[in-house]
Amino acid sequence: MNTNASYKPPDTGHRNTLAERTLPCRPGHPPRGLGDLARRHRSALWAGKGLPTAQQWEKAARGPGGRIYPWGNEPTAAKCNVAETGIDATTPVFRYQSGVSPFGTFDMCGNVWEWCSTEEERGNDRYHLEGSAFTSPFERAAPSLLNTAAASMKDNDTGFRCTVLA
Template identity: 75%
Template sequence: MATGGVTRWTGREIALLREALRMDGEEFAAKVGISHRQLKNWEGRGATISPRPSNQAALDTLHSTAPLAAQWRFAQMLTEHAAVGHDERTEELLRRDPRTVRHPVDGKVMALVEEGIYLSGAGNSSVWLNEFRIDVYPTTNLDYEGFVRATGHKPPQHWPTGGRCPSGLRDHPVVWVTWHDANAYAHWAGKALPTARQWEKAARGPKGRAYPWGEEPTAAKCNTAESGIGSTTPVARYQSGVSPYGVQDLCGNVWEWCSTPGTDGPDRYQLKGSAFSSPFERAAPALENAANSSMKDNDTGFRCISPT
């Protein structure tokens, strides 16, 4: 008999079971005895929703009576998802760092950036910012899939037909997203895109480090063009590049959209952090960059903030 059963169903496991059974939403909902709208709500809320006992029993039955091949697919997807969603380092961070919490909508771990002055920009001007929380890691393809499933938002162009993120890229930052896409995700999650100053403070700390890890321009601590990788990497790969607030992957990998308008023309927004496609010299958090809000590329993503 195939393994892969669950002791408690949440929207996250339900979405995986539907995929394993290769059913569309309406067919799956009918099998469970619920409306298609209810199913979309479950899948959209992910691990934050747990159906009532009668629905849990229906899901148990649907799983146990599924064809053996579907049960094996489900077991494999559960294993893959656990590897991405429950990274041991992330769980350790939640246990040991009282500044971190898991967001109730998208499930992302967020770090606290305390209120106060920080040294901002190339001139290290003293700037006061109120307290906020910021995602420890950029928004991944798996994170973005939850948003797409909940809202029907158009998936990125590099995803295969069907609106599911590529299994090999689940823990990579989502790319091919415009500023409007990033802002829509933030709104759905009850968050916001960071201002350029919030992003910079999360990266540099209150004392204005040149880089998240310190003053040394160490290209090996992030995924920029010098790495020779030529593509995105898992968001937890460069642990030594962590900022004073415990925020990861701020330099390199992908440019990150901010909510601050650009200063070089209308309908443009600032980007921070550089990317795998750019030289390390562009990665310093104090530097400015901007792009049109409709721009999307294979090296541009985002992360979110929320008030405390």
């Protein structure tokens, strides 16, 4: 899982505006507030990675057996950071140990919505958002639920997850 620390480059003596935008966020928390989809995609590429497709994201969340939630098929809001927790902010990525997916990925439900590279319909400039957020009710947390947003959308409960480029 990428955290804000993933975007702190080595000190080269040069100004890095991505790091400056990310560092005010809390360490160990998911990156958010970096702008629209294009900016987040550039951020992933800067880190030598990419944004996952919606299919890749869902597979990482649900595992090979297609669980309803990363932890299994029982709805348990206490395994993720959603509105019902009452925290009303992001939490450290590794906080919900019992909510991890079969592939070892954290925060696949709750914390921040995550941009994917999959367009809803070709040419409509709306992309998949996965995972729900700390502002979302638990009923929106199932990884198979469809949510999309305009590529220009900027929100404080939306972030991204990187994948390794093949």
